[in-house]
Amino acid sequence: MIRKAVLALLALPLAACATAPPAAVAPPMDGNATVTVGIVGLNDFHGNLEPVQRALPVEDETEVQAGGAAYLASAIDALRARQEHSLVISAGDLISASPLVSSLFLDEPTVGAMNRMGLDFNAVGNHEFDRGWRELVRLAEGGCAKLTLREPCAVEPDYAGAEFGFLAANVRATPAMGRGETLFPGTAIRRFGEGENAVAIGIVGLTLEGTPGLVTPQGIAGLTFADEAETINAAIPRLRGQGADAVVVAIHQGLAPDDQPDVFGCAAISGPLREILDRLDGGVDVVISGHTHRPYVCDYASVDPARPMLVTSAAWGGQMLTDIVLTIDPAQDRVVAKRARNLVVANEAGDPVEGILRPAARADIAAYVARYAEAARAAETRPVGRLAGPAREEGIESPLGNLIADAQLAATRNAGAQIALMNPGGIRGDLIPAADGTLTFGQIYTVQPFGNTLITKSLTGAQLLALLASQFGEGREVIFAGSEGFRQVLARAGDGYRFVSATLDGRPIDPDATYRVTMNSFLSTGGDGFAVFAEGKDAVTGPVDLDAIETYLDGEAVRALPATGRIVVTG
Known part of the structure; x- marks a missing residue:
């Protein structure tokens, strides 16, 4: 099923992923310039700092070796370089269930690698809570308090935490936890440009409501996980009130493509996220999703014209990225066009193929990962x-x-x-x-x-x-x-x-x-x-x-x- 999904997705040209027909989107007002913002989406990285060992099938009889933090970093750099304004957003499970080179060190090197790549936001996923909420807070905010069986700060004694924001809109905390209403902030605003060309992107980040059934209860004691659709709908007017011209949701919940080899769009997709999408208010422009480890780019307007949003997921392990482009009319305070495509991040040489990036490894990230790989080598081998x-x-x-x-x-x-x-x-x-x-x-x-x-x-x-x-x-x-x-x-x-x-x-x-x-x-x-x-x-x-x-x-x-x-x- 995944092979069929990747095949169908890579076969789509960029224009095929536009979310709505021209008649459904108001054009810019005469004389008004539009502003373009690029968003790089990823999900379910799971600490795969080194290339994923399983090859990724991309077409009949063809597989690509993909992933690896050094290659992912170069791919992100290339996509960001195409746009004056850009964001990198993860839809959760950035950490845990990780290979030894990250997990042995409590996923500190994954946070370090993402800092160097310029990740802007990560919505918490269920695996972020595998070692308990206190260890997650330490990982995000830095410090060397020992909260698990493993020793923190084993390679970097001055581990300082994440330079990107963790978002957890539906993860409610008790006052005794000293974290505010939610464990991490639920939303964020990123502003670009100046004067009449200023635009703002509002981001909502959250995990699936069912997270308590997927993690050890003691690790989330005191936390409650609210309904996803209700949480998103409550956040939209607040973000719009703060001047957001576009709303992007990063949610750790996903879709599951039906087994239809000749169809790969929202009409052929089911899964827990589908029910959430059908309950969302119409103010969402993009939903970056995860959890099911499936690659997809969906035009949800084909399902419900009242909800003309892009819904994306980029498989898992850093093997793919989603290249999203929003065109915003600042005079109308709205998105007037949007498109997206998934791109395979290959780590091997090969002929040019539509939908496959072949970046060189970024030297600083490669050296950083090698430092941790060497520290793990004695145990690993x-x-x-x-x-x-x-x-x-x-x-x-x-x-x-x-x-x-x-x-x-x-x-x-x-x-x-x-x-x-x-x-x-x-x-x-x-x-x-x-x-x-x-x-x-x-x-x-x-x-x-x-x-x-x-x-x-x-x-x-x-x-x-x-x-x-x-x-x-x-x-x-x-x-x-x-x-x-x-x-x-x-x-x-x-x-x-x-x-x-x-x-x-x-x-x-x-x-x-x-x-x-x-x-x-x-x-x-x-x-x-x-x-x-x-x-x-x-x-x-x-x-x-x-x-x-x-x-x-x-x-x-x-x-x-x-x-x-x-x-x-x-x-």
């Missing part, structure tokens, strides 16, 4: 064990998910564990061993970068069955990987599945029995919306998940890949 073959996270059951669940069960047997369950959202990459099967710490860290501890709890069989049933429903499908001996039976239900039954060592789960179940600390407090985990009793804290997989892989023998068949689909 340390061998941790051997695996019989590649383990990828794909489909409803994968050897990688099973491997992690088995490792977690083995690590918590001394707590009485009988079953281990692993959420797919906690698996952030693949394990591809060297020719002799060797895996490094850097590889397993990339797969499990969150530093969760393992928790073993007692659940009744009835609770366990209710938990498994809650994997599906209300547009949700989160299928756990289960440890050896545990088996789920699912049935097809429309385009998805429903839970039917489960067994342990061949025996049906008994609703009246008690089972010792291991989960990570994120799930243990109800993460991912699985409240049943929080109901467990007699909790025992085990090792960090990363230590569990390292221990499981360690040894002279090559660890075999677990067989699949723990999830059976009927019907």
Whole structure:
């Protein structure tokens, strides 16, 4: 599906992305000059300071190696150089779920790299809260207070924080937190030009209302996450009242293109953001979105002429950027034309191709990333064990998910564990061993970068069955990987599945029995919306998940890949 989306998007010429037909946009008043403002949009960078290892498919049988902070910086420079006035805006998940070179250092180098690139604003995403709101504030504002298991300021003792603004319009704080009404400012105004040619861009930044279901509850204690559409609609008149000629929303929520190979526009797109867009007032000009990691540029006027806004997303990991151009008539205080396109940021030489930038690496950013890469090298390259073959996270059951669940069960047997369950959202990459099967710490860290501890709890069989049933429903499908001996039976239900039954060592789960179940600390407090985990009793804290997989892989023998068949689909 993503291949089709990228193909269709890159096939569009720049003019094809204009948001509204000429008749729908008032022309400039006679004799009035217009002002052009360029906006570079990005989303879901996730600390990918080095090039993304997976090639990006751009056309049939063609893939491009893309991303890397040094190349991204040059691409941003090139796009900004085309306009006298410009902004760079991120729609969240700038940090966390990051590769080792950033995550090992609490994502300080990602903030440093973005400072050097000239990022103006980042709307908070759900992953910004992975280490808790206090650590997020430290990361934004600087300082070396130790608020996590890892040491801050390990490479830059004078870490000073972000030179760009974090925006969090719908993240409400309590007075006791000392942060004001919201954790970070919700809106901002950026002004360009002087006199009669002065224009202002208003920006609203926010995350998805469902963030509490995606992060550890303790990390957001005291915060509430308000409705996205209501928050945006309340901000629009305030920004207009402050003189904003255009309103840009950066929201960490996204669309999901339908699987239609010959259609790639808003009419072919669904997803949580669609419902939000349909509730917005008509004063929004651009929505820079994220979260779903999909690339798209949509003319929402084709869906609803009353909402002629551009809706964009640039995939993930810095592999793409969105080039947005607004033409503003300062006499009318409004946008009179707008266009956008997504551009691949290639990091390899090649023939010129429409929609693909091939910038040179920017030397200062490359040196900065290399400094952190060198600091991480000893940890990254340390061998941790051997695996019989590649383990990828794909489909409803994968050897990688099973491997992690088995490792977690083995690590918590001394707590009485009988079953281990692993959420797919906690698996952030693949394990591809060297020719002799060797895996490094850097590889397993990339797969499990969150530093969760393992928790073993007692659940009744009835609770366990209710938990498994809650994997599906209300547009949700989160299928756990289960440890050896545990088996789920699912049935097809429309385009998805429903839970039917489960067994342990061949025996049906008994609703009246008690089972010792291991989960990570994120799930243990109800993460991912699985409240049943929080109901467990007699909790025992085990090792960090990363230590569990390292221990499981360690040894002279090559660890075999677990067989699949723990999830059976009927019907």
